[in-house]
Amino acid sequence: MKILFLTGRVPFPPNSGYPIVVYNTVKGLLTLETEITLFSINPTKDHIDVDDIYDPVFDQINFHSFSLDIDVNVWGAFFNIFSNQSYNVSRFYDDDAAKLLENLLREQEFDIIQFEGLFVVPYLDIVKENSKAKLVYRAHHVEFDVWEKLATLERFTPRKKYLEFLSRRLKVYETEQINRFHQVFSISEPDRQNILLMGCQTRLDVFPVAIDFERYNVDVTKTSFPTLFHLGAMDWRPNKEGLEWFLDEIWPDIEKLSGELRFYIAGRNMQKQFFDYDSENLIVEGEIFDAVEFMNSKAIMIVPLLSGSGMRVKIIEGMAMQKCIIATSMAAEGINCKNGKDILIADTPDEFYRSILQCITQPNKWLEIGANARKTVERDHEINSNAKRMLAIYEVLMKG
Template sequence: MAVLFLAHRSPFPPDRGDKIRAYNILKYLAARTPVHLLAFADDKRDLDSAGLASLTASCKIVWRGKSRVVAMLEALASGKPASLTAFDSAEMRAAVADVLGRGDIDTIYVFSGQMAQYLPEGTRARVIMDFCDMDSLKFADYAKTATGPMRWLMQREADRLFAFERQVAGRVEASLFVSAAEEELFRARTRAAKVRVVENGIDTDFFGPAASFDAVDERGPLIVFTGQMDYRPNTEAVAWFARDVLPAVRAAHPQARFAIVGRNPGEAVRALAGEAVIVTGEVADVRGWLAAAACVVAPLKIARGVQNKVLEAMAMARPVVASDAAAEGIDHAGTIRCAHDAAAFAGAVIDLLDHAEKGDALGAKARARVRERYGWDARLAPLDALLGWPPAPARDAA
């Protein structure tokens, strides 16, 4: 028997949070049974499936070129959430029907809620729905800060998407979330019974200070943020930090600079670049920037689930200052600093710049915590019981 793995974004290359999770789950499943992958690509690099050939029994990547405007117009016309119309594709529907028509699929693993629209009615296959986090609440958060028509659109999206999430949860074997906080929110809001936690992990050999990577040579103490820079919570986070936190930090440490490291920075992010702010755009390897950081910041106002950027910094043994929202999903045991406003953020960063040895000690404790708590195989082990498999042999000692 085999698994059909549906993903809203190709898992390869695993270079952003959702793709990292999808890739490692795909790899975990493929070690046990044949997996047929169907996924979308919105970046031309993701159309190349060569990196997935060794993991999959078959693989088809479908180009998703629909604009946000078209998706929203279709949503308004159909009554559906735009999160679904953005991923609605006749080509994907045909591909799903083709794979299921082969008759050997006993499990469908749906990665991200957008792909649940492809579940056939009355399927006999076991369905595992990996929501990752509650997307509907993200749009509800957007609505709180939006004005005019955008407030209405964001609240509409939150309401329609929540109704869809609740409907899907009622017809699947299990609904998965990356953190206990997300699981509890979903269970409380939907009254769904079959809700489980399958946390994110991290490769602590790859993300480690002793690993081989190119060093970054930049003057002054660096404060580093990493992330996909066309993602709204990230762009809002770096803009807030540069505007409301960095001036106080530079008053105490005039040579300090803020490095924004990540792909596809928009005009608003690029405009931040200057003497005090570095905007790198895409880099081949974030590890050099993390290793060079005096501290890493995650000042997200809106954050759901587990933030891979925080786990990566912890694994690199760097001290982290995070917002309460960014830290909430991580069992960090006090090894990261949490800050709820600009003054607290600035104070925590200044303290780490004042006392480098304190930052090094905190980073070492953070790495030890990640090694103890967040190895991928240990985090994905609950999948065995959900799929009716015997426990997998230990492969990850990280």
């Protein structure tokens, strides 16, 4: 079977949510005798030097990419207001990229073409005009839902109005596109429900984040305690706002619990304002080389998201590393976990305080939750079983 993946980022290296999801999907399908081609937009914001990619998965695929400047432009954003396009999405379209994709489609025939996320959907018309393949759309998030929630949290009125405007445009675009595919994959059950509410009438299945457990080796002898940590890309607005809330409203009281307690903050594109929080008990590390090694060395994972959609890949990775995770209901949304068994849910400063206090005073508690978390992700997020199920759906599409 010949499969083409269209992606809004180069998924190498798999060091954050979107690349991990795409990378593990490709890796799993390669074990099932599929031939995979990858066409990636390579945006300035997350630009990857393709010549520096050294990865066995990369060596097994046919790869094409197009470098594109998607940075927000003040004038571009202003003039977009007077168009009928979503500025979030339109920045990912380029005529030269479309031509490159068109040439690829004329040179090769594919059985399945999978669009990884909303930002490559602007190329759908090019694909439909030049290919008879079955078309699959995977929603990594319900995009408009992310921006809707951000707008509700925004206090500065002009910015709030603009976020509401962006979310409305995104909702119109997503709703218009969702039924133009033969198959839709959502990344969680709550997202599946939201997509149905958007009027989806095509085939719709849930495919959660897949994990290659060979990468997540736990060594508890290297885990320091008592330690808290937060890990996430800090240029993603929900991460930024959630961490600000935790540091301003919760951390000052947590810090007083123990002079030995340390809170480590890491993630790419760490913004300057977070370094201002740095103290003896709070260490801001910025971007780290090895996320798995970082997680292994710390005890308790803090995920204070107040907005967002989809499934938090870093929580799945943390569970795979047997971490006790304390997260908001929003952060844990879509993950098949149970409060008090394989995760701790905290939605208020008091709940975070009580959960952290419990873990610090009862070390066996966080160890037990971490062990249960690993069992949960082994059951629901194993890479090979997910790949087999996806291939089976592809085969049904082709017969149809």
